Amino acid sequence: MKAEAFVELNEVGKEFSAQGKTIRVLSNISFTMKKGEFVSVLGKSGCGKSTLLNLIGGFDSPSEGSVYFDGEEVKKPSRRAIMLFQHYGLLPWRTVLKNVELGLEPEKSLSTAERRERALDSIKLVGLEESKDRFPAQLSGGMQQRVAIARALAIRPELILMDEPFAALDTFNRYYLQDELLHIREQEKNNIVLVTHDIDEAIYLSDRILIMDAHPGRIKQTLEINLPSPRDRSHSDFQYYRKLILDSFHFSKDGATLEFNI
Numbered sequence: 001m002k003a004e005a006f007v008e009l010n011e012v013g014k015e016f017s018a019q020g021k022t023i024r025v026l027s028n029i030s031f032t033m034k035k036g037e038f039v040s041v042l043g044k045s046g047c048g049k050s051t052l053l054n055l056i057g058g059f060d061s062p063s064e065g066s067v068y069f070d071g072e073e074v075k076k077p078s079r080r081a082i083m084l085f086q087h088y089g090l091l092p093w094r095t096v097l098k099n100v101e102l103g104l105e106p107e108k109s110l111s112t113a114e115r116r117e118r119a120l121d122s123i124k125l126v127g128l129e130e131s132k133d134r135f136p137a138q139l140s141g142g143m144q145q146r147v148a149i150a151r152a153l154a155i156r157p158e159l160i161l162m163d164e165p166f167a168a169l170d171t172f173n174r175y176y177l178q179d180e181l182l183h184i185r186e187q188e189k190n191n192i193v194l195v196t197h198d199i200d201e202a203i204y205l206s207d208r209i210l211i212m213d214a215h216p217g218r219i220k221q222t223l224e225i226n227l228p229s230p231r232d233r234s235h236s237d238f239q240y241y242r243k244l245i246l247d248s249f250h251f252s253k254d255g256a257t258l259e260f261n262i
């Protein structure tokens with residue numbers, strides 16, 4: 001275990017057995033994350049990104065190697081590490097406030113008033129105080145994802161694992177939520193691991209990008225994003241990183257229209 005590592009994966013491999021066959025999904029994954037770091041994972045569909053998040057969060061265990069979180073081997077999920085999905089998982093019959101409070105119900109040490117206060121604080125963080133008494137069906141997709149983020153934040157996780165959280169949103173909502181996520185992270189200092197297909201999103205948000213190869217899933221390149229914050233999507237340095245990533249996926253073509261999703 002490296003001294004400064006907050007999350008550490010050591011030679012992690014994962015196999016699944018299905019219909020009498022064993023498939024190797026991840027092979028020899030090693031990386032460490034410092035406290036406060038934002039790491040994105042980019043890779044083609046099926047390369048094992050979600051499996052990797054599940055292993056970090058303790059929702060599944062590796063076939064080989066080990067995962068550590070804050071110095072302890074991960075054996076099961078912890079409320080210090082929260083998973084956020086593309087599908088918001090809100091209960092339609094509960095208001096925004098009640099949905100956010102839901103995440104706090106297992107915390108028996110909190111009184112009803114404390115639970116409400118914490119829920120309201122995180123609703124404020126995502127800018128939804130005006131909508132706290134509305135139901136999910138009365139909200140746009142972007143607002144629903146903000147409720148899901150508020151519910152995760154209320155738990156005060158130190159590590160947020162995000163599985164394509166903005167993939168279902170239109171471009172402007174996505175940009176808006178990406179900025180909000182950066183703002184929240186600045187305040188809350190959480191570690192974030194983001195799985196995405198969106199190359200621009202990874203460059204805009206991350207300190208570091210892990211680029212994965214498939215069959216079996218492995219890290220083929222690690223890219224430090226040395227751009228100042230706040231970042232400017234239209235800056236030429238942004239184009240420099242896009243090109244590096246597109247080259248890594250062998251997508252670059254001189255003169256071709258670039259598509260920044262993989």
Ligand SMILES: Nc1ncnc2c1ncn2[C@@H]1O[C@H](COP(=O)(O)OP(=O)(O)OP(=O)(O)O)[C@@H](O)[C@H]1O
Nearest residue numbers: 016017018025043044045046047048049050051052
């Ligand atoms: N529980 C499981 N049992 C058997 N195979 C599984 C299981 N979970 C995942 N797999 C297989 O592992 C491989 C990687 O899946 P995973 O969902 O981690 O990929 P991904 O990179 O996140 O894909 P996508 O970008 O499409 O979401 C796939 O071939 C998938 O079918």
